[in-house]
Amino acid sequence: MKFSPGYLSRDEQSSLLEALRAALVEAPLFTPTMPRTGKPFSVRMTNFGPLGWLSDQEGGYRYQATHPTTGRPWPAMPDILLRVWNEIGGYPAPPEACLVNWYEPTARMGLHQDRDEQDLAAPVVSLSLGDTALFRIGGAKRTDPTRSFRLCSGDAMALAAESRLSFHGVDRIYPGTSTLLASGGRINLTLRRVTKP
Ligand SMILES: O=C(O)CCC(=O)C(=O)O
Numbered sequence: 001m002k003f004s005p006g007y008l009s010r011d012e013q014s015s016l017l018e019a020l021r022a023a024l025v026e027a028p029l030f031t032p033t034m035p036r037t038g039k040p041f042s043v044r045m046t047n048f049g050p051l052g053w054l055s056d057q058e059g060g061y062r063y064q065a066t067h068p069t070t071g072r073p074w075p076a077m078p079d080i081l082l083r084v085w086n087e088i089g090g091y092p093a094p095p096e097a098c099l100v101n102w103y104e105p106t107a108r109m110g111l112h113q114d115r116d117e118q119d120l121a122a123p124v125v126s127l128s129l130g131d132t133a134l135f136r137i138g139g140a141k142r143t144d145p146t147r148s149f150r151l152c153s154g155d156a157m158a159l160a161a162e163s164r165l166s167f168h169g170v171d172r173i174y175p176g177t178s179t180l181l182a183s184g185g186r187i188n189l190t191l192r193r194v195t196k197p
């Protein structure tokens with residue numbers, strides 16, 4: 001795991017947020033649901049790029065080229081994200097999906113692996129905006145010991161090499177820890193290569 005605290009300046013965070021707000025008009029946040037049970041996630045999501053990640057009761061976890069409610073292609077990946085991928089990811093092929101997770105103050109994400117990508121050699125590069133999160137990461141087995149640390153607005157992180165399949169999740173959001181989002185909450189963006197180049 002490669003952690004780069006304070007990777008984005010405040011100005012870069014603001015311009016990324018602006019790009020995100022423009023894209024949300026085209027690709028509104030949706031609430032994914034769990035495979036089989038149909039239980040709703042506590043985060044809302046959208047995506048940038050040629051592919052986007054989603055989950056619902058019937059189809060389960062997957063990538064697809066279109067938004068589940070509008071049926072339209074996902075908005076293009078903003079340039080700033082391609083730059084981050086090149087600098088942090090150091091992978092020769094471009095990312096195909098940027099999953100945007102929107103956390104209300106009470107939202108969390110259970111311990112999971114990111115393994116819906118065919119190309120597991122590519123890293124998953126994460127950027128955080130807004131309120132601080134308590135992030136937990138373990139090993140490649142669910143029962144491996146975990147450690148926790150805080151992800152703050154502007155922090156970048158990459159799950160790569162031996163940590164690519166590490167179990168991870170978000171235990172809580174700390175409300176009021178950032179002034180970036182006027183109404184609070186947290187946004188996490190993860191850049192992913194899905195297909196093998
Ligand atoms: O919000 C985070 O920091 C992690 C998000 C995550 O693990 C995911 O989207 O797969």
Ligand SMILES: [Fe+2]
Pocket residue numbers: 112113114168
């Ligand atoms: Fe994940």
